[in-house]
Amino acid sequence: MKEQWLQCEGTWFVGVDALPSTPNGAVGGVPLQGPALERIGAREDLHPAQLSITYPGYPRPRAGENEAAFRYRRNRDAAHMDGLLADGMPKRRFLRERHDWILGLPLTETSVGASPLVVWEGSHHILQGAMIDALGNLPEALWPETDITDVYQTARNTVFKTCRRIPLFTRPGEAVLLNPFLLHGVAPWEAGTTASLDGRMVAYLRPESRESGAVWIRQK
Template sequence: MTDYDEQKQSFEVKGWCRFPFDKALAEWVGGALPHARATMTDPAFASWYRYQDTWFAGVNALPNDGTGAVPGGPPLSGQAVDFIRSALNLPEIGMTLPWDRAQVSVCFPGYPKRMAGESDAVFNFRVKRDAAHVDGLLREGPDRRRRLKEYHAFILGIPMVDFSTDAAPFALWEGSHLIVRNWFRETFSAVPVAQWGEVDITEGYQRIRRHVFDTCRRITLHARPGEVYLAHRHALHGMAPWANTATAGPDGRMIAYFRPAIPDRTLWLNAA
């Protein structure tokens, strides 16, 4: 079995795969790192600091264009991008299907410290369950009801600096994407596509998440600069706490995450 076959099998069955060191990706990281660092002191992004400044969420903070290139840097390329174009049947990624502006997610020792006014239940869920979620299901209104509002093609995690394996790693429940996808199909198959975002899925989401916790194996993913991991768009995932033994440099645990939008919602629902 080739590396490509193993990666494809892992992605389809487990909901994630990892790619080894790639020179093209390492060059991209080298060009993007100064821009990622700059976001953390940019007043425009100051509101992204969370949990007593132990997490800089940095959503869409990296100033990359649709090719993935930051000013003065190369377009995003390499094995992982080739895999996305081929195995995920998205040949247009980085071209007519643009990359989104990447999230610059940075964690520091102590994550997550408690936020002011945060309930015990919410804080404990972050500490004990990694704030596990499926992307695109947003809370809305005074009652904070969940609805499907965003349609990401995948999650691509690119470490920007070195840090230890227990420094607030990316957590994922293997096989959860299959359970969640089946639930999505049951929930939306009889609903016109244009009305998907109107459906209150709060209770169903809570039920399916509990089922995943009971039946799926939780893992954490780690990579070094020049390496990358890819997670399925329907996978339940989160961010683990910073362990007492964790180590990192002055940049903390810095990862760039790409989640480009997929325009075809039926493809988002049904594709592997």
């Protein structure tokens, strides 16, 4: 798995579906439970959890990443909205995954500066509005092939100018539940930060929405 998923010169493990969790979120017979589950409700269609692990020195350039992309990773926390996938040369963005929510479960103890998750307060309103403007009047079947790069980048720049950037320091036993339209990223690893050899490890669940596109894109 490290050969496949260890990126950024060994400072980031981006293990998509790497944790052997069950469709209801259990691991090793231990169920997914707690206030977050009470909020989202029980599910039986969850994918194996993604493992995001950062190590001291993050970020380093990712293989195939140009200088501009690396600067964005370093200076803007690689901020993104999930589900907008890059395709083609040059890369363009398309909405090809629709998530109900993003649930982050921290698995290791670290000090504050260990590449925390970063969110932009209120950004989901701006990005959702941009998605509605770009796709809301199109048949859902056309969404995956509709280029939304320019609309997305304009909305993202508005977020950077108007929304407060908030690093979220978390510990095992806590959970983070994100709106699917929220702009979020990973902060650089700060000098002097302490962590075990396991690094800063978070398990993420982000199930595909069972709602129609018309309902999903206008959700409250």
